[in-house]
Amino acid sequence: MLNLEAAEQPHKLRRVAIEPVTRVEGHGKVTILLDEENRIHQVRLHIVEFRGFEIFIRGRPYWEVPVAVQRLCGICPVSHLLAATKAMDLIAGYGPLTPTAEKLRRLLHYGQIVQSHALHFFYLSSPDLLFGFESEAAKRNVIGVAEEFPDLAKQGVFTRKFGQQVIQHIAGKRIHGTGVIPGGINKALALADRDEMRAGIDQIVDWSKAAVGLVVKLHETSPEFYKNFGESRANMMGLVDPRGAVDFYHGALRARDADGGPIFDQVDYATYKTVLQEDVKNWSYMKFPHIKTLGPDKGWYRVGPLARVQICDFLRTPLAEAERQKFLNVGGDKPLHGALMFHWARMIEMLHAAEMARELLDDPDIIGTDLMADKGPRRGEAVGVIEAPRGTLFHHYRVDENDLTTYCNLIVSTTNNNQAMNEAIRAVASRYLSGHELTEGLLNNIEVAIRAYDPCLSCATHALGQMPLEVELIDADGALLSRVRKG
Amino acid sequence: MNQTGEPDIASAAKHSRGTSGASCYPGSPRRFAARDDDAGHADNALEQLRIVVFGWGNDARGDDGLGPILLGRLARAGCPHVTAIEDFQLQIEHALDLDGADLSLFIDAGKGMPSPFAFAEITARRDASHTTHSLSPEAVLDVYSRALERSPPPAFALCVRGESFELGESLSPEGAERLEAAWAFLQDLMRAPRVESWRRAALSPTSSEASDSGRTPQRAKAWT
Numbered sequence A: 001m002l003n004l005e006a007a008e009q010p011h012k013l014r015r016v017a018i019e020p021v022t023r024v025e026g027h028g029k030v031t032i033l034l035d036e037e038n039r040i041h042q043v044r045l046h047i048v049e050f051r052g053f054e055i056f057i058r059g060r061p062y063w064e065v066p067v068a069v070q071r072l073c074g075i076c077p078v079s080h081l082l083a084a085t086k087a088m089d090l091i092a093g094y095g096p097l098t099p100t101a102e103k104l105r106r107l108l109h110y111g112q113i114v115q116s117h118a119l120h121f122f123y124l125s126s127p128d129l130l131f132g133f134e135s136e137a138a139k140r141n142v143i144g145v146a147e148e149f150p151d152l153a154k155q156g157v158f159t160r161k162f163g164q165q166v167i168q169h170i171a172g173k174r175i176h177g178t179g180v181i182p183g184g185i186n187k188a189l190a191l192a193d194r195d196e197m198r199a200g201i202d203q204i205v206d207w208s209k210a211a212v213g214l215v216v217k218l219h220e221t222s223p224e225f226y227k228n229f230g231e232s233r234a235n236m237m238g239l240v241d242p243r244g245a246v247d248f249y250h251g252a253l254r255a256r257d258a259d260g261g262p263i264f265d266q267v268d269y270a271t272y273k274t275v276l277q278e279d280v281k282n283w284s285y286m287k288f289p290h291i292k293t294l295g296p297d298k299g300w301y302r303v304g305p306l307a308r309v310q311i312c313d314f315l316r317t318p319l320a321e322a323e324r325q326k327f328l329n330v331g332g333d334k335p336l337h338g339a340l341m342f343h344w345a346r347m348i349e350m351l352h353a354a355e356m357a358r359e360l361l362d363d364p365d366i367i368g369t370d371l372m373a374d375k376g377p378r379r380g381e382a383v384g385v386i387e388a389p390r391g392t393l394f395h396h397y398r399v400d401e402n403d404l405t406t407y408c409n410l411i412v413s414t415t416n417n418n419q420a421m422n423e424a425i426r427a428v429a430s431r432y433l434s435g436h437e438l439t440e441g442l443l444n445n446i447e448v449a450i451r452a453y454d455p456c457l458s459c460a461t462h463a464l465g466q467m468p469l470e471v472e473l474i475d476a477d478g479a480l481l482s483r484v485r486k487g
Numbered sequence B: 001m002n003q004t005g006e007p008d009i010a011s012a013a014k015h016s017r018g019t020s021g022a023s024c025y026p027g028s029p030r031r032f033a034a035r036d037d038d039a040g041h042a043d044n045a046l047e048q049l050r051i052v053v054f055g056w057g058n059d060a061r062g063d064d065g066l067g068p069i070l071l072g073r074l075a076r077a078g079c080p081h082v083t084a085i086e087d088f089q090l091q092i093e094h095a096l097d098l099d100g101a102d103l104s105l106f107i108d109a110g111k112g113m114p115s116p117f118a119f120a121e122i123t124a125r126r127d128a129s130h131t132t133h134s135l136s137p138e139a140v141l142d143v144y145s146r147a148l149e150r151s152p153p154p155a156f157a158l159c160v161r162g163e164s165f166e167l168g169e170s171l172s173p174e175g176a177e178r179l180e181a182a183w184a185f186l187q188d189l190m191r192a193p194r195v196e197s198w199r200r201a202a203l204s205p206t207s208s209e210a211s212d213s214g215r216t217p218q219r220a221k222a223w224t
Helices: A053-057 A062-072 A077-091 A099-131 A142-148 A150-171 A191-221 A223-228 A269-275 A292-298 A305-311 A318-331 A341-361 A418-433 A440-452 B009-014 B043-048 B062-077 B137-148 B173-191 B195-203 B207-213
Strands: A014-019 A028-034 A040-047 A235-240 A252-256 A262-267 A276-279 A288-291 A381-388 A391-399 A405-411 A469-474 A480-486 B051-056 B082-087 B103-110 B117-122 B155-161
Touching: A028 A418, A028 A440, A040 A418, A053 A062, A053 A405, A062 A077, A062 A391, A062 A405, A077 A099, A077 A150, A077 A381, A077 A391, A099 A150, A099 A191, A099 A341, A099 A440, A150 A191, A150 B137, A191 A223, A191 A318, A191 A341, A223 A318, A235 A262, A235 A305, A235 A381, A235 A391, A252 A269, A252 A305, A262 A269, A269 A276, A269 A292, A269 A381, A269 A391, A276 A292, A288 A292, A288 A418, A305 A318, A305 A341, A318 A341, A418 A440, B051 B062, B062 B082, B062 B103, B062 B155, B062 B173, B103 B137, B103 B173, B117 B137, B117 B173, B117 B195, B137 B155, B155 B173, B173 B195
Parallel strands: B051 B082, B051 B103, B103 B155
Antiparallel strands: A014 A028, A014 A469, A028 A040, A235 A252, A252 A262, A276 A288, A381 A391, A391 A405, A469 A480, B117 B155
């Protein structure tokens, strides 16, 4: 494996910083240390993420937590809502959810996955994929897509709208939703709302299937490139149901190694600390989790679409499973690890989520009125885990006798992917940048690899006028040689 | 109740019935007095007007909540011709919320903006935010043009200057002060919800107006 995490003599190297990385959520920075011949010695992705989130939650009554955590992230509040509520179901002492409540929560989750994956593919990544990574910068954005693929851009907008519609109908509001509560759901789905969603879902399934077809078409233009770009052999982890199918809402932990061999399976996520360990490094705000038995050097892993479609035994829906089989054929009997393969996997998941949503909308239980589970004795500690659009999301809480939250530990999807993203950009830097004169197009290769993971570095805040990208070239003495801004 | 201690939009909606569009902000606009031609507009015309107002930001992040707070106050004022939409960030699907609107307003907090706030007319524009998880208002208008293949409704932006945006913070003292200035200005806007009036408001703030109320609205610079 390349060892570009720490250069031996960093003070003798010049530094390039890509800050912040564009088209990802939140603020990220990549630093690259180069020698006189532009050979790369160190590459790091720095992320200022979720700082203070656990403290923000502490001291709140447990029933407030599902609403409060929605304020942690501007783009995936539903993921935090569901993970926190799953934990609070147990804290509050509720037993298994009623069929209607569980199905409504699942529908909510599938709606979120559809809209999240749609945004990423149609708007954030398709410009790179359609026009190439070193294409004219001005064209490497959605405008180019809209001009040359106008229907694609429209589909992105309307697919997003559908996802938001699902969230609004079930969670109650687009944000700060209160529909999901410990023990179940507080409002039955109205028949008219169900019918409205049902009327739109066939189109979403069709568009999702077409999106998978587009990714396949792009892949066919340069199979080896797509397969190998940003390749980093990683362990993989995600939730599966007892039969081994992907389950975005609930399941047990499964991990496989880079060759597809088993590491662990059907691990109760409440015991995640027995299989995972979180480390810190002095150059990043973000934790580095790894599989305990393998240690920090070999135990890092990948989560999210590329992991999920490869660790599972099957997807429960026919269209998505057929597409998954085509995807797996590319790798033969070995898992795929190229960063761009994320896009293909993500679209398979969008199709799967759309099919699952359609199935639920045809299920009579979805408009049932038995919404709350039976309540038993309260607990002091619980873990809630879901497969968020970007990967496995852990929420772990302890609550005292006064119902106040005393402990909160979050491992968000992007944290799970921290080392994997670092390895991906090191692979890209080594392959495409090292020894070359740096250009904006070449630097975009780094960003393409990061964007493939769809990292959520959200702080749910924004400041108008901030530059989305700044690149600084600094010599060995620390002097600024040049600075380029875009946006 | 939201993080700021003000009722949230949903609570406000319960109280937003029973007032007409013309009477939810009684009185004449003081800041940008309507011309005679505006005054000729009948109240019933106003009642048919549909104004979409976006307020976005995170009320758990200090001054980032200025947009949602203003939006909440607007919703509680009960103007039936106003559709109030709150979100953490603007995204591509918000373009579809503009469909059928006669007029739109985007309310947000910003750094490095004129104090206490800036108000300007905005138009569809392709910018770098197009490919992020958080769009600019101009980019939302641009998505509207492309997705619906027609011009978006006239749009204006009210950006209140914020100072601190950290998680768990409440409004800064400066933000709280500017909130009141912006709220007074917003009420004036809603007393004259017409494109021409808003254009004058965007173009004509003077020092005399500012001294009249202690507010100093200025034309917004480009949003991004």
